[in-house]
Amino acid sequence: MNLDPQQLAALCAILRCGSFDGAAAELGLTQSAISQRLKTLETRVGAQLVHRGQPSTGTEAGLRLAAHGDQVALLEARLAEHFTALGPAPQTRLRLAVNADSLATWLPAALADIPGHLFDLVIDDQDAAHDRLMRGEVLGALTNRPKPLPGCEAIALGNLRYIATASPGFVARHFTQGVTPETISAAPMLRFDAKDRLQDQWIACHLGRTVPPPCHMIPSATGFVAATRLGIGWGLNPEVLVADDLATGALVPLLPDAALDTPLYWQSSRLLGAALGPVTRALRRSARRMLYPPG
Numbered sequence: 001m002n003l004d005p006q007q008l009a010a011l012c013a014i015l016r017c018g019s020f021d022g023a024a025a026e027l028g029l030t031q032s033a034i035s036q037r038l039k040t041l042e043t044r045v046g047a048q049l050v051h052r053g054q055p056s057t058g059t060e061a062g063l064r065l066a067a068h069g070d071q072v073a074l075l076e077a078r079l080a081e082h083f084t085a086l087g088p089a090p091q092t093r094l095r096l097a098v099n100a101d102s103l104a105t106w107l108p109a110a111l112a113d114i115p116g117h118l119f120d121l122v123i124d125d126q127d128a129a130h131d132r133l134m135r136g137e138v139l140g141a142l143t144n145r146p147k148p149l150p151g152c153e154a155i156a157l158g159n160l161r162y163i164a165t166a167s168p169g170f171v172a173r174h175f176t177q178g179v180t181p182e183t184i185s186a187a188p189m190l191r192f193d194a195k196d197r198l199q200d201q202w203i204a205c206h207l208g209r210t211v212p213p214p215c216h217m218i219p220s221a222t223g224f225v226a227a228t229r230l231g232i233g234w235g236l237n238p239e240v241l242v243a244d245d246l247a248t249g250a251l252v253p254l255l256p257d258a259a260l261d262t263p264l265y266w267q268s269s270r271l272l273g274a275a276l277g278p279v280t281r282a283l284r285r286s287a288r289r290m291l292y293p294p295g
Contacts, residue, residue, distance in 0.1 A: 008041070010027065011041060014050055015056070038050060049061055064136040092116070094120065097121075100220070106287060113282040113285065141267050153268065157266055158292055161259050162202070163259055165234065169231045202236055206255055215233070228242075228251060
């Protein structure tokens with residue numbers, strides 16, 4: 001199947017901007033031209049690619065096709081590096097699935113070490129990011145799955161260490177009898193989103209039981225720390241984000257020596273292994289500096 005690169009570019013721009021008007025402005029075209037290119041592409045592949053709305057979002061087929069466009073652009077850019085007659089390699093867009101805590105801690109240093117690219121980061125839990133890679137929506141994913149997905153390679157990066165923390169006032173209100181399955185079942189807990197199971201894992205690991213505390217949803221890594229510091233609830237925070245608070249006593253661990261290490265793996269297509277080589281190397285360098293070694 002031969003796909004028109006201009007039609008693919010229109011699809012990618014719609015999904016990036018969330019609107020046909022935004023895509024038209026980005027590509028220097030009229031909205032009518034964007035609509036026509038998308039319509040022609042949908043007819044070509046025989047599937048709806050965009051949910052028209054505010055914002056416009058991709059269907060499963062649309063997201064997969066947009067990721068294909070990103071893959072082609074990445075391969076062509078790598079090729080241009082070796083053939084000067086093709087002109088300078090353009091900035092290529094890297095759509096990656098990453099977890100919010102990595103983005104708040106060690107990942108920016110890796111991104112800064114990858115020049116010549118534009119980043120399109122999709123925030124997803126490390127337990128679920130691999131699903132986006134399986135569906136072909138992203139070029140690579142940070143995940144906790146050590147087993148390579150079909151057609152992919154998995155590289156162990158290291159462990160992101162979490163500490164179950166709370167404010168001293170919160171501990172005084174809720175844990176006067178100690179941190180037990182009974183007391184924690186009534187203490188408000190923080191959760192990043194519905195996919196976040198870190199707190200549940202910590203309870204099962206360190207208290208030996210599964211209990212369902214009442215919980216707040218706080219979908220922000222920095223907001224999560226702030227909510228913990230203000231005594232809204234208890235939760236697992238990356239050690240690096242709360243080290244100063246623990247040192248000053250603004251936060252305290254719920255239990256001593258009860259960290260939870262979450263392994264992180266970089267999974268990406270073997271087909272794009274060479275093209276994504278600079279990304280993989282940058283991730284590994286940053287991980288070596290800021291994550292605990294893989295166990």
